[in-house]
Amino acid sequence: MSAENGTSKRRPGRRPGSADTRGEILTAARRVFAEKGFDKATVRGIAREAKVDPALVHHYFDTKEGMFAAAMQLPITPDEVIPVLLDGPREELGERLVRLVLRVTAAPETREPMVALIRSAMTNDQAAGMFREFITNALLYQVAARLGVPQLQVEAGFAQMFGVIMGRYVLKLEPLASADHEELVELLGPTLQRYFTP
Amino acid sequence: MSAENGTSKRRPGRRPGSADTRGEILTAARRVFAEKGFDKATVRGIAREAKVDPALVHHYFDTKEGMFAAAMQLPITPDEVIPVLLDGPREELGERLVRLVLRVTAAPETREPMVALIRSAMTNDQAAGMFREFITNALLYQVAARLGVPQLQVEAGFAQMFGVIMGRYVLKLEPLASADHEELVELLGPTLQRYFTP
Numbered sequence: 001m002s003a004e005n006g007t008s009k010r011r012p013g014r015r016p017g018s019a020d021t022r023g024e025i026l027t028a029a030r031r032v033f034a035e036k037g038f039d040k041a042t043v044r045g046i047a048r049e050a051k052v053d054p055a056l057v058h059h060y061f062d063t064k065e066g067m068f069a070a071a072m073q074l075p076i077t078p079d080e081v082i083p084v085l086l087d088g089p090r091e092e093l094g095e096r097l098v099r100l101v102l103r104v105t106a107a108p109e110t111r112e113p114m115v116a117l118i119r120s121a122m123t124n125d126q127a128a129g130m131f132r133e134f135i136t137n138a139l140l141y142q143v144a145a146r147l148g149v150p151q152l153q154v155e156a157g158f159a160q161m162f163g164v165i166m167g168r169y170v171l172k173l174e175p176l177a178s179a180d181h182e183e184l185v186e187l188l189g190p191t192l193q194r195y196f197t198p
Numbered sequence: 199m200s201a202e203n204g205t206s207k208r209r210p211g212r213r214p215g216s217a218d219t220r221g222e223i224l225t226a227a228r229r230v231f232a233e234k235g236f237d238k239a240t241v242r243g244i245a246r247e248a249k250v251d252p253a254l255v256h257h258y259f260d261t262k263e264g265m266f267a268a269a270m271q272l273p274i275t276p277d278e279v280i281p282v283l284l285d286g287p288r289e290e291l292g293e294r295l296v297r298l299v300l301r302v303t304a305a306p307e308t309r310e311p312m313v314a315l316i317r318s319a320m321t322n323d324q325a326a327g328m329f330r331e332f333i334t335n336a337l338l339y340q341v342a343a344r345l346g347v348p349q350l351q352v353e354a355g356f357a358q359m360f361g362v363i364m365g366r367y368v369l370k371l372e373p374l375a376s377a378d379h380e381e382l383v384e385l386l387g388p389t390l391q392r393y394f395t396p
Contacts, residue, residue, distance in 0.1 A: 122320050122368055132369050140371070155374040156385050159361030160354075166364075167357045170320055171330050173338070176353040187354050191389050 022060050025050045029071040034126060038068060038133035065138045072117050075110035078139040086146060093147075094193025095185055101161045102181045111169060118166070148198050157195040160188060220258050223248045227269040232324060236266060236331035263336040270315050273308035276337040284344060291345075292391025293383055299359045300379045309367060316364070346396050355393040358386060 028050035032041045043064060047054040061067040062079075069077040081100065088096055105111045121131035135158070136151075144154040164184070167173045179187075226248035230239045241262060245252040259265040260277075267275040279298065286294055303309045319329035333356070342352040362382070365371045377385075 119321055122364070123317055128369055132371060135369075136371055152373050152377055152381065153385065155365060155371050156358075156362070156389075158371075159365045159374070160358045160389070161361070162364065163357030163359070163361030164354070166320070166360065167353060171326055171333075173330055173334055173353050173356075175350045176357070179350055183350070187351065187393075190392070191354075191358070194388070195385075 021050075021052060021056065025052060025057055025060060026067075026071045029067050033068060033071060033130055037126075037129050038064075039137065041068075043067070065134075068134055068138070073113035074117070075113065076104055078142060081139065082142055082146065085143065091193070093196050094191065095189035097157070097192050097196070098161070098185045098188045099181065101165065102184060105165050105169065106181075111165075115165075115170060118162075119170075147196055149196055150198075153195040157192050160191055160195075164188065219250065219254065223250060223255055223258060223265075224269045227265050231266060231269060231328055235324075235327050236262075237335065241265070263332075266332055266336070271311035272315070273311065274302055276340060279337065280340055280344065283341065289391070291394050292389065293387035295355070295390050295394070296359070296383045296386045297379065299363065300382060303363050303367065304379075309363075313363075313368060316360075317368075345394055347394055348396075351393040355390045358389055358393075362386065 025046065029041075029046045032046045032049050036045070041064065043057050043061075044054050046067070047057045050057070057067070061070065063077075065079060066077050068074075084100055085093060085097055105114070117127075117131060120127035122128070140154045140158055141151055143149075144151040147154075164176070167176045168179075169177070223244065227239075227244045230244045230247050234243070239262065241255050241259075242252050244265070245255045248255070255265070259268060261275075263277060264275050266272075282298055283291060283295055303312070315325075315329060318325035320326070338352045338356055339349055341347075342349040345352075362374070365374045366377075367375070
């Protein structure tokens with residue numbers, strides 16, 4: 001792999017920095033993530049697929065996680081979520097997480113790309129693999145490690161919020177779908193707090 | 199409606215009690231449930247669709263809930279679940295529910311019809327409506343009423359177990375997918391117990 005006569009091949013087929021270079025990188029990223037999954041996809045491989053220099057990919061996207069989030073049009077990246085969770089009193093972490101998830105999913109324009117990704121993960125094995133690798137490696141295992149909590153507990157918390165969001169916005173179960181944020185924080189906060197306690 | 203010249207029309211187009219009468223009723227039921235939803239579907243309407251006498255439908259299926267479960271090939275009906283939940287010490291209800299859900303979903307032949315129903319509810323609005331009406335009216339609201347617990351709390355518990363089953367069997371998140379039942383009972387039991395406490 002590393003022995004391929006690299007530099008001569010690296011000449012881009014399109015002008016670097018052209019108006020839609022970022023869009024072309026994202027199109028290539030979606031293709032590579034779908035084909036290889038999140039773990040095996042590389043910035044280098046995505047650059048090759050987009051026919052641009054890897055440095056240009058790094059210019060637009062700091063991390064593979066950020067590129068995945070952008071490619072899937074996710075409104076928020078793990079790099080943004082994790083500090084919000086950790087920043088504040090540990091004993092309010094459950095409540096903080098519930099508020100964050102409810103806030104991010106309240107607006108259709110931030111919710112719909114996530115629901116779309118989950119829908120494809122529910123009905124397509126390849127999409128499920130991609131989603132699984134992303135959600136565990138980029139989010140759940142990171143949170144577990146930072147908090148010193150077993151991964152299983154973090155996944156139980158993910159399952160609770162996943163079920164609430166699906167019940168609220170996809171299945172539209174009442175009264176869950178109309179419940180206000182404060183009511184849900186009171187109901188779900190202690191559950192998440194317990195799962196996030198070592 | 200009730201004024202239609204009923205009896206003369208009720209003559210079945212197929213022999214009552216023929217080898218696959220039950221199968222024909224179920225085919226008709228799937229069609230009627232999909233078209234009208236769970237609430238508006240009636241035994242009479244399903245009998246008409248199947249071209250059999252309503253009494254014959256009642257001969258095969260005691261309740262509309264039972265017919266829905268059979269039509270969707272669900273391995274268990276609310277009429278069976280609710281007594282299991284209520285039979286036993288109230289302080290072990292959370293644990294009992296977790297065990298029941300894990301047991302019913304452990305075997306592929308009982309799990310897969312449920313997952314199929316959920317998948318279609320996640321991707322199709324009509325299927326979502328049918329699933330929503332069934333799960334709320336036939337199961338969640340009944341449990342809430344019998345236990346004297348707010349519906350929202352019962353739905354939070356449903357969301358927890360829905361997320362666990364999807365995480366375990368569809369998204370296949372590790373370590374959740376490989377966790378054993380006892381580990382999950384210990385982790386999730388107290389959550390359900392709290393939601394099922396008035």
